[in-house]
Amino acid sequence: MAAAPSATAALADAPLRMQAVTVRFGAATALDQVSLTLQRGETVIILGAAGSGKTVLLKTALALIHPDEGRVLLFGEDTSRMKESALFELRSRMGILFQEGGLFDSLTIEENVAYPLRNQKSLRCPDADLRTRVEEALNFVELGHTLEKVPTELSGGMRRRVGIARAVVTRPELVLYDSPTAGLDPITANNIMTLIAKERDTRGTTTALATHRYQDGHLLANYRYNANTGRLEAAPNGGQDLRTRFLVMGDGRIVFEGTQDELEASTDGYVSKFAKRLTE
Amino acid sequence: MFDFLKGPIYTVQTFYSLAGRALANIFKRPHYWDDVAIQMDIVGVGSLPMVLLIGLFTGAVITLQMARALNQYGASDQVGQIVSITLIRELGPVLTAVLIAGRNASGMASELGSMKVTEQIDAMRALGTDPVQKLVTPRLLATTIMLPVLVIISDFMGLIGGYFTGCVLLALTSGSQFWNSAYRALEINDIAQGLIKPTVFAMVIALVGCHYGMNTTGGTQGVGRATTQAVVVASVWIIILTFFIGKFFVAL
Ligand SMILES: Nc1ncnc2c1ncn2[C@@H]1O[C@H](COP(=O)(O)OP(=O)(O)OP(=O)(O)O)[C@@H](O)[C@H]1O
Numbered sequence: 001m002a003a004a005p006s007a008t009a010a011l012a013d014a015p016l017r018m019q020a021v022t023v024r025f026g027a028a029t030a031l032d033q034v035s036l037t038l039q040r041g042e043t044v045i046i047l048g049a050a051g052s053g054k055t056v057l058l059k060t061a062l063a064l065i066h067p068d069e070g071r072v073l074l075f076g077e078d079t080s081r082m083k084e085s086a087l088f089e090l091r092s093r094m095g096i097l098f099q100e101g102g103l104f105d106s107l108t109i110e111e112n113v114a115y116p117l118r119n120q121k122s123l124r125c126p127d128a129d130l131r132t133r134v135e136e137a138l139n140f141v142e143l144g145h146t147l148e149k150v151p152t153e154l155s156g157g158m159r160r161r162v163g164i165a166r167a168v169v170t171r172p173e174l175v176l177y178d179s180p181t182a183g184l185d186p187i188t189a190n191n192i193m194t195l196i197a198k199e200r201d202t203r204g205t206t207t208a209l210a211t212h213r214y215q216d217g218h219l220l221a222n223y224r225y226n227a228n229t230g231r232l233e234a235a236p237n238g239g240q241d242l243r244t245r246f247l248v249m250g251d252g253r254i255v256f257e258g259t260q261d262e263l264e265a266s267t268d269g270y271v272s273k274f275a276k277r278l279t280e
Numbered sequence: 281m282f283d284f285l286k287g288p289i290y291t292v293q294t295f296y297s298l299a300g301r302a303l304a305n306i307f308k309r310p311h312y313w314d315d316v317a318i319q320m321d322i323v324g325v326g327s328l329p330m331v332l333l334i335g336l337f338t339g340a341v342i343t344l345q346m347a348r349a350l351n352q353y354g355a356s357d358q359v360g361q362i363v364s365i366t367l368i369r370e371l372g373p374v375l376t377a378v379l380i381a382g383r384n385a386s387g388m389a390s391e392l393g394s395m396k397v398t399e400q401i402d403a404m405r406a407l408g409t410d411p412v413q414k415l416v417t418p419r420l421l422a423t424t425i426m427l428p429v430l431v432i433i434s435d436f437m438g439l440i441g442g443y444f445t446g447c448v449l450l451a452l453t454s455g456s457q458f459w460n461s462a463y464r465a466l467e468i469n470d471i472a473q474g475l476i477k478p479t480v481f482a483m484v485i486a487l488v489g490c491h492y493g494m495n496t497t498g499g500t501q502g503v504g505r506a507t508t509q510a511v512v513v514a515s516v517w518i519i520i521l522t523f524f525i526g527k528f529f530v531a532l
């Protein structure tokens with residue numbers, strides 16, 4: 001009971017809190033009574049089949065989609081009655097990598113990565129710093145040489161990396177990654193996941209990752225980025241410190257929530273399919 | 281029981297909410313004047329050659345068809361009047377608007393539609409810009425400024441087409457008689473009609489094009505569907521509104 005006050009404080013301060021959120025599109029229910037809390041420094045892996053609602057969940061978390069029922073709290077603030085202009089300020093503390101990329105075709109890579117710095121008023125990034133910040137973010141994803149190119153000139157994997165650069169250039173507290181490895185070859189997918197771990201472990205970013213590949217979750221749950229070697233290494237204590245949780249979504253509902261061990265031990269037919277992928 | 285009405289009602293609702301926001305944004309900051317200029321270039325300058333040609337030949341065709349009828353009544357010196365009234369009141373605005381709908385409502389729907397399905401619209405909202413302010417309002421402003429200008433140009437080209445056919449080709453009347461009767465036929469009412477119509481049509485074109493673009497779902501296929509729908513819906517509304525605006529002016 002002694003821990004109660006600090007636990008409430010942590011809850012009020014949680015970057016993301018979803019309470020019984022339901023999202024409908026016409027007659028179809030995309031999210032059904034979804035509740036989810038993400039504490040500072042936590043990583044949550046959202047697994048689920050195509051159409052299970054992962055993308056809708058992340059967009060609802062960013063208040064791009066407004067729930068029909070339930071509430072979404074970002075950094076302790078209720079978004080349901082907020083105006084779009086107030087939401088811009090909250091969103092500036094978050095980063096997102098979209099499943100379809102969401103890079104602006106009409107802008108160069110440099111302009112794409114600079115976009116959030118230029119447009120998010122609350123960041124107040126001085127023009128003089130723009131270029132350095134953009135280069136820093138692009139170097140982070142090892143694409144420092146592509147500034148002048150346009151997105152269509154890059155490969156799929158490179159576009160994802162630009163997307164990551166754009167998501168983290170604002171140094172957000174919470175980053176949402178929507179299927180960052182979908183449609184990529186295993187090597188490129190691994191590179192992308194290394195970048196995500198690097199962002200999390202060098203800056204301590206709270207991370208939510210939607211994916212249908214169990215490996216992605218396994219990697220974030222068990223490995224951490226070593227800044228000295230520039231590589232991933234097995235995390236000590238079997239990854240306890242990484243504070244990684246797994247969610248499995250099915251038909252808009254959270255059908256499983258727990259640790260990696262609990263996920264692997266699950267006997268549910270649907271849930272266990274997502275844990276067995278690794279051995280295939 | 282009325283479930284079948286839900287879809288259309290929802291569409292009308294989203295359309296009006298988009299229209300309201302796009303119009304309200306005209307008076308709100310930030311203003312994206314660069315985008316307005318780019319769109320004015322696309323809608324105005326880009327459509328100019330087409331509008332010039334269509335205008336010229338519309339005037340020529342009206343004269344050609346009217347020549348026989350006018351001859352029968354021995355009124356062939358009135359050809360200027362006929363051309364100027366039909367063109368400036370009805371055909372100039374309607375034909376130009378339908379052409380611009382085909383060219384630009386489709387362009388807007390497909391551009392915004394591709395941005396929607398590749399999540400660029402979501403990205404704008406996520407990264408601090410209002411897509412209605414950045415995408416819809418500039419297109420609305422640009423079309424509303426450019427379409428009346430295009431219509432005036434088209435009307436003028438039509439008169440030139442009429443003059444060539446009537447005075448040079450068919451020698452129905454003299455040049456000075458043509459221009460004189462064309463000019464005298466016009467009342468303030470006609471000119472008002474000829475300018476109010478394109479302003480209304482421009483709003484229809486931009487808002488319908490953007491509406492279908494912004495509400496695209498279903499990937500690349502959806503973009504195609506949105507494009508077709510935008511052109512069809514915009515063109516139909518233009519014709520329907522022509523009737524109502526015309527009726528309003530007749531009642532005056
Ligand atoms: N804008 C929309 N309009 C109507 N239905 C939608 C919309 N967006 C999503 N849906 C529906 O919501 C459900 C969940 O979709 P979502 O995109 O979240 O799935 P997902 O888990 O991300 O799938 P994938 O792994 O393929 O990305 C699907 O049935 C989808 O058809």
Ligand SMILES: [Mg+2]
Binds near residue numbers: 178
């Ligand atoms: Mg998805």
